[in-house]
Amino acid sequence: xxxxxxxxxxxxxxxxxxxxxxxxxxxxxxxxxxxxxxxxxxxxxxxxxxxxxxxxxxxxxxxxxxxxxxxxxxxxxxxxxxxxxxxxxxxxxxxxxxxxxxxxxxxxxxxx
Numbered sequence: 001x002x003x004x005x006x007x008x009x010x011x012x013x014x015x016x017x018x019x020x021x022x023x024x025x026x027x028x029x030x031x032x033x034x035x036x037x038x039x040x041x042x043x044x045x046x047x048x049x050x051x052x053x054x055x056x057x058x059x060x061x062x063x064x065x066x067x068x069x070x071x072x073x074x075x076x077x078x079x080x081x082x083x084x085x086x087x088x089x090x091x092x093x094x095x096x097x098x099x100x101x102x103x104x105x106x107x108x109x110x111x112x
Contacts, residue, residue, distance in 0.1 A: 001100055002049035005062055009042030026072060041065045049104065056108035063101040070094040 012019035012035065019039070023031040041061055048058025074094070076087035 001059075001097075001104060002046040004097065005042040005046035006050070009039050009046060012039050012042070028072070038065075038069075056105045059101040059104040059108065063098045063105070066094050066098050066101070 016035070019035040020031045023034045023038070028034050042065070045058040045062035045065070048054050049062075070091050074087040074091040076084045076091055079087055
């Protein structure tokens with residue numbers, strides 16, 4: 001579960017200008033700050049899962065981030081044709097990731 005977030009976070013960090021541009025393209029305020037927060041959440045949450053340090057907190061943070069990012073970044077209901085299909089598929093993939101993160105949370109809390 002952590003690999004997707006650790007990869008994405010380090011990739012955004014290495015390609016900072018592109019990460020800020022993606023946030024700017026979404027029309028969000030303070031693109032540099034939002035990109036930095038995204039990187040922080042992805043790396044901290046990913047490290048939490050892979051190390052087992054506060055996995056329920058890390059998974060909760062990542063689940064909230066992923067659900068929010070899907071609603072903001074993959075608005076398939078505003079599109080038509082192939083772009084709508086592609087955005088919908090990505091939103092469903094993100095929903096599956098959120099489901100996996102919820103299982104991590106339940107498991108972590110069960111053994112806490």
